[in-house]
Amino acid sequence: MMEELVGLGAVTLLGVLEQAYFSLQVIYARRKYSVSPPTTSGPPEFERIFRAQANCSEYFPIFITVLWTSGVFFSQGLSSVCGLLYLYGRFNYFRGYSESAQGRLAPLYFSAQILWVLIGFSSLGVFLTFCQVYLNVDLLQELCSALF
Amino acid sequence: MMEELVGLGAVTLLGVLEQAYFSLQVIYARRKYSVSPPTTSGPPEFERIFRAQANCSEYFPIFITVLWTSGVFFSQGLSSVCGLLYLYGRFNYFRGYSESAQGRLAPLYFSAQILWVLIGFSSLGVFLTFCQVYLNVDLLQELCSALF
Amino acid sequence: MMEELVGLGAVTLLGVLEQAYFSLQVIYARRKYSVSPPTTSGPPEFERIFRAQANCSEYFPIFITVLWTSGVFFSQGLSSVCGLLYLYGRFNYFRGYSESAQGRLAPLYFSAQILWVLIGFSSLGVFLTFCQVYLNVDLLQELCSALF
Numbered sequence A, B, C: 001m002m003e004e005l006v007g008l009g010a011v012t013l014l015g016v017l018e019q020a021y022f023s024l025q026v027i028y029a030r031r032k033y034s035v036s037p038p039t040t041s042g043p044p045e046f047e048r049i050f051r052a053q054a055n056c057s058e059y060f061p062i063f064i065t066v067l068w069t070s071g072v073f074f075s076q077g078l079s080s081v082c083g084l085l086y087l088y089g090r091f092n093y094f095r096g097y098s099e100s101a102q103g104r105l106a107p108l109y110f111s112a113q114i115l116w117v118l119i120g121f122s123s124l125g126v127f128l129t130f131c132q133v134y135l136n137v138d139l140l141q142e143l144c145s146a147l148f
Helices: A006-032 A044-073 A076-099 A102-134 A139-147 B006-032 B044-073 B076-099 B102-134 B139-147 C006-032 C044-073 C076-099 C102-134 C139-147
Strands: none
Touching: A006 A044, A006 A076, A006 C044, A006 C102, A044 A076, A044 A102, A044 B006, A044 B044, A044 C044, A076 A102, A102 A139, A102 B006, B006 B044, B006 B076, B044 B076, B044 B102, B044 C006, B044 C044, B076 B102, B102 B139, B102 C006, C006 C044, C006 C076, C044 C076, C044 C102, C076 C102, C102 C139
């Protein structure tokens, strides 16, 4: 069973490390712009970094959830690749947002699209598993034998 | 094993789609009330929608965690039903909060109660599994044979 | 399989209960300092409690993610112990932050260190599983036979 999960585990771990990196950036920014907790407002440079990290944190659980739903019910390989692309997009988003509010847009759209792909894979996987479990029909196999 | 998880997978997916819907509402509200990121304050109409989404996002990981703990250790069926009720409550919460701060209260209490039910199921499930694994006692079965 | 997971399930449940406790503290603080939603700013006493809860919520998904990655791929026992230490650290963090911004620091560093230990275990576990699954080498066993 582990062989069906270890790729997802590796992407998950990378995702956690990325979040740790973002959190450290906020701590550095707090020092640089002298914004002590609990304050969360300050110069726009600080607020952009703070918001970038907050946004990534907010999406992290959604990402982990669809990564695993898609990986368990559909395909570990495809989900892991999408996972890596998502993390790459989020890295660019964070860097872009740190520089300007405009710079966050392109990578934000990119990572949102990847999330939608993972949601699509999850839906397909859950639907096919439902058919297998409750209707005893393996739609994917039926389709393959119908085509070839 | 998949047949014990696919219901949880379906509810999880629905939860992700609901969060996506809430996020889109915040984007629309940002446009409507001209509140550009990284700003998060604005007219009360905007702030209510923003806080509603933030609150749902904050509870999303808790919800997914208890849904699966309850589903894996206690009962997939009961947990999935509670999951659907929770998502329904959150939808009403978001709609209510968008209209008035008062309007969020009833569905907030409702979804909190459902969370407590899921926490109760999880506790029961973890406790019974502990007894099975470490004491080699199947309490649920003992109880049934004692009663009938 | 359940016996490899029930410890993680128990720590997870404790984590959820701790989050519920923090949320209740924010609700009490809102009443005490008369800060009605959607407002999130108020007297420093309120803001510290609000930020403490927000910070714990933000780290909760990261914690659950590394707890399970470490527990599934490395060791349930060690991960569960680290999980309990983390929750203990977070409890002290919340209490400390409620009293003063300074009071949050020591337990914050402690819980961050525990997170890094869990990240280390996860990395080791994912790496060893990769070797087992794709290279067919059980490094842990090789190491043991080389040593003894």
